[in-house]
Amino acid sequence: MRRKIVAGNWKMNLDFQQADELIANIVKELNQHHRKDVDVVICPPFPYLMIADYEAETNGYFLGAQNVSIFNNGAYTGEISASMLSAMCVDYCIVGHSERRKLFFESNKDVAEKVNRLLENDVKPIVCVGEVLEERENGQHFSVIKKQVSEGLFHLTEGQMQQIVIAYEPVWAIGTGRTASTFQAQEIHSFIRGLVLEKYGAETANEIRILYGGSCTAKNAKDLFAMPDVDGGLIGGASLKANDFVTIAQSF
Numbered sequence: 001m002r003r004k005i006v007a008g009n010w011k012m013n014l015d016f017q018q019a020d021e022l023i024a025n026i027v028k029e030l031n032q033h034h035r036k037d038v039d040v041v042i043c044p045p046f047p048y049l050m051i052a053d054y055e056a057e058t059n060g061y062f063l064g065a066q067n068v069s070i071f072n073n074g075a076y077t078g079e080i081s082a083s084m085l086s087a088m089c090v091d092y093c094i095v096g097h098s099e100r101r102k103l104f105f106e107s108n109k110d111v112a113e114k115v116n117r118l119l120e121n122d123v124k125p126i127v128c129v130g131e132v133l134e135e136r137e138n139g140q141h142f143s144v145i146k147k148q149v150s151e152g153l154f155h156l157t158e159g160q161m162q163q164i165v166i167a168y169e170p171v172w173a174i175g176t177g178r179t180a181s182t183f184q185a186q187e188i189h190s191f192i193r194g195l196v197l198e199k200y201g202a203e204t205a206n207e208i209r210i211l212y213g214g215s216c217t218a219k220n221a222k223d224l225f226a227m228p229d230v231d232g233g234l235i236g237g238a239s240l241k242a243n244d245f246v247t248i249a250q251s252f
């Protein structure tokens with residue numbers, strides 16, 4: 001049975017003190033309520049990984065980064081390598097978020113490279129896919145997602161694929177308050193699982209965890225997570241409020 005997972009993507013938010021308080025509050029509240037069958041991942045900005053690391057790891061939660069370099073090491077000013085993340089006890093790393101695809105021109109090929117670097121360093125990739133509004137309105141969402149999944153991931157072996165978490169984040173739902181319906185989420189999640197089934201077989205398809213992201217809140221998480229192919233969420237705005245994030249983490 002797949003373990004449930006909820007990850008908070010803080011994006012580039014909060015000052016040091018706010019970050020320190022948020023992580024402390026999340027951990028405190030989780031410790032009061034937390035169900036042990038849910039993996040909780042906290043993905044703060046790079047400079048706050050250290051504080052989050054101590055709080056999260058000592059309490060049984062996971063630490064995630066939001067990005068990684070395609071390079072191993074060397075003269076790449078400003079980049080952060082997968083081995084550095086691994087040395088910081090980072091367990092997961094978000095790859096190919098739509099903000100990085102759009103604003104920093106990350107391609108599916110870049111996603112594939114980043115996934116490789118992470119797996120080489122025992123960090124689990126959370127690979128984001130999703131269509132923009134125009135693609136959905138034109139009925140292209142299935143083909144867009146198929147391309148993102150296959151070009152980003154289908155070079156992996158079966159064993160590697162089982163380390164991957166996929167996050168379906170329709171771009172039109174991110175930060176807009178326009179959440180995908182439970183039908184839309186389930187339809188795409190089951191489509192993605194079907195792609196994995198076709199390529200890797202039933203065991204991997206049953207193992208792989210697929211998260212929903214995009215205006216997922218304390219109010220709508222329960223309905224979304226009740227869908228059979230939705231294994232949890234990748235949470236943006238609502239992960240910046242301890243109460244909301246902890247409620248979401250318990251919405252199974």
Ligand code: 13P
Pocket residue numbers: 009097169173174175176177213214215216234235236237238
């Ligand atoms: P929101 O939850 O703010 O819509 O963001 C989702 C997201 O981009 C998580 O990676």
